Amino acid sequence: MRERRSTARQMPGYNQDRRLVMMLLAPGLVVTLGLVFLPLGLAIYDSFFATSTLTGNGPFVGLDNYARLFSGGAFLPALGRSVVWALSNVLGQAFLGLAFALLLHERFRGRTWARGLVMVPYFAPIVVIALIWRFLLNPTYGFLSALEGAPVVLGHPSTALWMIIAVNVWRHIPFMMVLLLAQMQPIPVELYEAARIDGCGYWRSFRYITLPFLLPALAVAVTVRLIWSFGEFDLPYLMAYGGPLESTTTIPILIRSLTFDSLDMGMASAAGTMLAGLLAIIYGLYLWLRAKYEPEQQ
């Protein structure tokens, strides 16, 4: 290693190239540090102050905001909803994404078309997804109103969160499907032929050939989706604004309402810091899985 570096240093134009590398990296690093990590640091910093949203200032209060988070109130229920939200989302997406990938992997006429059409919900903006489903689920005019009894699903505290989970799963099936299809492409066909000759049916071939090929990518994808699901704000907010009766208030929705309704930026920052901590743990798991399964990506 040391050897190679010293020969690189003797190459003509080494210093010039080094300057070029700095020039290529610097702007992106500045933007990322200034507009992602600086605000993240500010949020953590604010969590130790009784910061008001209106003034952006407040006295130092130590861990008071955290103590208030955990002494009753809205935080723990929101955390519970976030866990339900993230786990159900990820499980639903992985399961249905796998089913879709299996269905659309085999050759048949119109496969390209089918794969393309299935992508549509994933390409549409979240605002539009929320709009469509608020219309479809509307008990008076929506298409569900044609059903007997016209169930009120988004307006009822016991069903609203599950309904939004279903919509979010629906939207993200294509993401998982594309990822798994890419993994299925290089599986040698000979393996399946050999398995068939040995008398394996569809399920045994799936269990002993397809699944082992997919598991590493599936594990990595599931952790990424877990991180992004915990942070998901747009769809639950636009479909129900946290209601009815806070039944869809996950941590990101709570952060918004603490910031803009209670004007309590200190508390909002403490809730955000807790979320960031949780995400950091899952991120650690993600890095570990990635190093284990995708060393060439490093």
Place this chain on the structure above:
Amino acid sequence: MRKAELSTAKAGRYALVIAVAFFMVGPVLVMLSSSFKPDTETYDPPPTLLPDDPTWSNYIALGNRTEMSLYMRNSAMSAGFATAITLPLAAGIAYATVRCRGHAPKLIPFAEHAGLAAYMVAPILLATPLARILHRFGLIDTLTGLTLVYVAQFLPFALWVLRPYVLGAPVVLEEAALVDGATRFQAIYKVVLPQMVPGLIVTGVFVFNAAWSEYLFASVLLRSGDKLTITAGVSNLMSQGAVPSWGLLMAAGVVLAAPVVVASMALQRHLTTGAGTGAVKG
């Protein structure tokens, strides 16, 4: 006998594929169809799949009664500039991290880790602190401020999509140019950049779509009615207290979704072939 069994299985598979495709596209088609229905028809149950009497009235009302064209212009501006700034930054970083590892053995891994971590940060954590930072620089409630935030947000995503293209490009041509006496800069400009063009087009389209579709930052960092982007504008129409005109909302949804869905569909082959299975967070 066997042949009959085979064709039943085939028919079953086709039925399943059609059902799945309808499950995914059906709701979007309902929006499209409802945008051509007058409200009297939408509000008259039971709902129908196709309009009895198709009309452009919702689109005309959208143009006359809302600021939709202004919102579209704002979105096109912020997404366009964000793409124009993000692409060269991403191209430079992708090149440096793939081809010049030996020249900055500490900085490159640092940059890669920072980029990956930034990709995972939940946007909701950044919204209010970013509002304060932009306020400090006089950029709150400006499209310039929003554009800069988009550059930071979508740079990791752009890198994720672009990197496989750089990894896949042959090194030989570039080395030949260097051996023939070209400077590194000339080699990049004359040899590497032309090879990156397809990747840059795909990445550019997906970054533009992500910025066009972005909702959270647009709704927090913009205030004035004349600055709103299309997502913030449409979400305002959705949350207005009075009974909304569903026809108008559906037309707004079609206008918001159409450009990105059409562009993404045109390029989706590049997602399925495995290059850049990246995603916009969320």
